[in-house]
Amino acid sequence: MSGPQDTDRNARRIPRSAWWVAGIALAMVSVLVFARPSWFSQTPDQDELAVSGDRHFTKSLAALGNQDGIWLTSDVTSTVFTVPLPVDSGHRAPRLRLRGSTQVAQDSTVFLMVYFDGKQVYEEQLARGDNRLDRAIDIPSQAAEDGRVRVQVRTRGALDEQHCTNDPAAGMVVHLEPTTVVEAALAEPVHTVRDAVAALDRRVTLIVTETGPEWFATAALLGMSLTQAGHDVVYTDAIPIGDNRSGFSSWVAVGPDRSLSDRSGWTAGDDDALDASIRVGRLGDRAALAIVKPEPVAVAHFLTSSALVTGDGPASDPVALVTATSPAATVGLADLGVDVSQAQIAESRSWPAAYSLADLPGGRLPKALRVGLRLPASSEDITWILNVSLNGELIASRRLEALTDTVEVPIPPESQRLRNDLKVTVQRDRTTGGCTVRTTTYPIQLTSESALVLGEDPGAGFTALPQKFAGGLDVRLPADADPPAVLTAAVPVLSDFVGRDAYPKLQWHNGIEDIRGAFVAITTDEDTRTEAPIGIVDGRLTSGHPATLDLTPFRDGTLIQCAGAAGLSVNVKGDPGALATPSLGRECVRLVTAGGSFALSSSGEVIAGTPPQTGTPQ
Known part of the structure; x- marks a missing residue:
């Protein structure tokens, strides 16, 4: 029989379970005190890339030129980019790290899919609302072994079936931030050319x-x-x-x-x-x-x-390397980087392409676009429509009549520039509609017959010069110029006029007195004779007698203009840096500064309706 003292002793005794809890808590505090923070932020897949900086290969969207990242919306549902990978250093654990944000409407169902070299390797349903995106997706070794991986990020979605609307938009925005990156661990540092x-x-x-x-x-x-x-x-x-x-x-x-x-x-x-x-x-x-x-x-x-x-x-140590010139009258869209493999279409499908006149055989302007299509067998109430736009201008809209159809669309010479953006779009138009009609995807393919058909139009203004330069030209460089400033300003301009496989003869000489053929004169001094319509004389930007132009000249900029019968004058003033030169067209004079640019006629008159341009739209 226990007395009062035993009862008090039992009341003061600490239960054994409490000691266990205290011990565990103490151990956790010790871990928090002595452990490194990276232990908690590092995921298992990061351990595979725990290599020194010279063996950690990365190529982000920013490094690929997408400084603001990429947006996927209901109208633009996919993006494709190609990433080169080192092949001689050996690599392991290549992966794509998607970073960004997602916005999905509460009544939408949206899926995010990732493809490498055309093969789907990832798909997930995005959460509704505003959310962060941070996913690490392994790249299959087969896709990375050739030193180049083609990445496609695609979205697919629709509104809830309870909502009936004529707008098929899924109600989503996915932003891939510039830090989205393809990375890999190299076996050894980069060491080959x-x-x-x-x-x-x-x-x-x-x-x-x-x-x-x-x-x-x-x-x-x-x-x-x-x-x-x-x-x-x-x-x-x-x-x-x-x-x-x-x-x-x-x-x-x-x-x-x-x-x-x-x-x-x-x-x-x-x-x-x-x-x-x-x-x-x-x-x-x-x-x-x-x-x-x-x-x-x-x-x-x-x-x-x-x-x-x-x-x-x-x-x-390359000493000689000559590329065979092609006398072909057509340039295939596949050669311009257009994907001609089988694709899927629900409402519409677009194929963008870009071409430079200087890179086409002989610098010739295309006279037409040949579009070859393989269409799916479909119900009688469906009509397929082909739309073609050039530099943002709709130049053709045709109804397609056969399952395998080849259409030739004229390309107006006056709509072309030195650099051109072309878009081929196929739309599905269905007579039967309503919320009870199921949306179906169909296979569709742009055939290898699709091509630019070159013509004989001589062009006008700047667009006439690539043909004149195709047979060779002399480039006159100022003898006493500051090399970095002149090259930074002039090289992008030269690249628009001279083809990839044409290498002009460069000479250091002020003036063009002894030139008999095609030429480009790069100048930095005032009063240099280049046979150009506009000059900087006695500290004034002038043209015409009587004067149609008489202005205080710019401090830093580039004056680009046709010169003589087959020449181009590029006057670099000050230190303009890397300017965003707009795509030049049929004008003959373009003045470019960091604040914008404008076009002038060969007589020095400002071309009406030409707003200042601040760069090429992305």
Whole structure:
């Protein structure tokens, strides 16, 4: 029989379970105190990419040129981009990291799908409302082994069946942020020429460390080739400061290896290739591509051609590389990058294409677009309609009559520019409608017969010059110009007029007195004779007698104008930098500054109805 003292002792005793709880709590506090924060934020798949910076390959949407990211909406339901991958360094755990946000209406059902090289590997239903998007999707090894992976992100959705509406919009917006990235862990740092080129971003900086004629020509033609291959090129004479987080700086140095070593600390990667013109070295812990021997034509052509696949070593020395010219009267849409594989259509399907007059055979203007289509067998109440637009202008709308139909649509010469955006759209129009009619998808295919049909129209203004330049031309460069400023402003303009496989003869000379054929005169001084209609004389921008133009000239900008019978004048004033030059058309004069541009006639009159342009719409 227990007394009062035993009862008090039992009341004060702490239960054994409480000790266990206290022990667990103490252990958790210890973990929080001593553990690293990355243990809690790191997901298992990040461990596979836990490599040093020079072996962590990344290529983000921003690096591909999408500085604001990509939006998918009810009208634009998919996007496609191609990412080059290093092949000689070896890679493992390649993946796509989707980052962004999603907005889905409460009455909508929307699915997000991802394809690699045309094969679907991922699908999920997006949550309704506003949500963050952060998904890591593994890239199949087969899709990545050839050094290039084609990524397609697609959405599919519809409103709830209880809501009857004529608008098929799904009510969703998906924003893929610029930090959306394709990444992989490399077995070793980038060390070969072709891998170094694959690692270049959309924006490439060419560092000109030597200003001699051959070096200047090498930098100019290389910049033209990179621009025509889709890069945005700027020039400088100093090492840029930046970090693309891929163990590789997106720049190319042009100059002797000794000057590169003295000025920047660049070191060659292979001492056995001292005579090679292209070398891959190191700058600190980064791979660095350099042109260490002047070879203007061969180097520029090699680095942007299919022959680059031979650059599987730390150096390459191209001396001659000629591309066969095509006398063909047509240019297939497939050759312009259009996807001609089988696709699906519900309400409409579009195929965008872009072409440059300078890259077409002979610089000729297309006279027509040949569209070949394979249509699905469908019910009698369905009509298929073909719409074709050029540079935002609807140029044709036709009803398709047969399941396999080829239509030829005239392309007006006056609607064409040096750079053109073409869109082919097929629409399904159905007589029967209503909420009880089920929406069906059908297979459809743009055939390989689809092509631009070249014509004989000579063009007008700027659009006439690619034909005149196709047979070769001289480029006159100012002898005392500042190379980075002149090249940054002039190279994008030259790239619009000169084809990818045409390499002009560059000379240093002020004036064009001894030129007998096609020419481009790049000038920086006032009063230089170029046979152009508008000049900068005595500190005034003037034209005509009596004057139709008499203005205070711009400080920083570029004046582009036709000159003589077969020439182009590019006057670079000040340091305009990398200007957003609009696509030039049938005008003969265009003045471009950082604040915009406007067109003038050959007599110096401002073309009516030409608003200032601030850049090319994305």
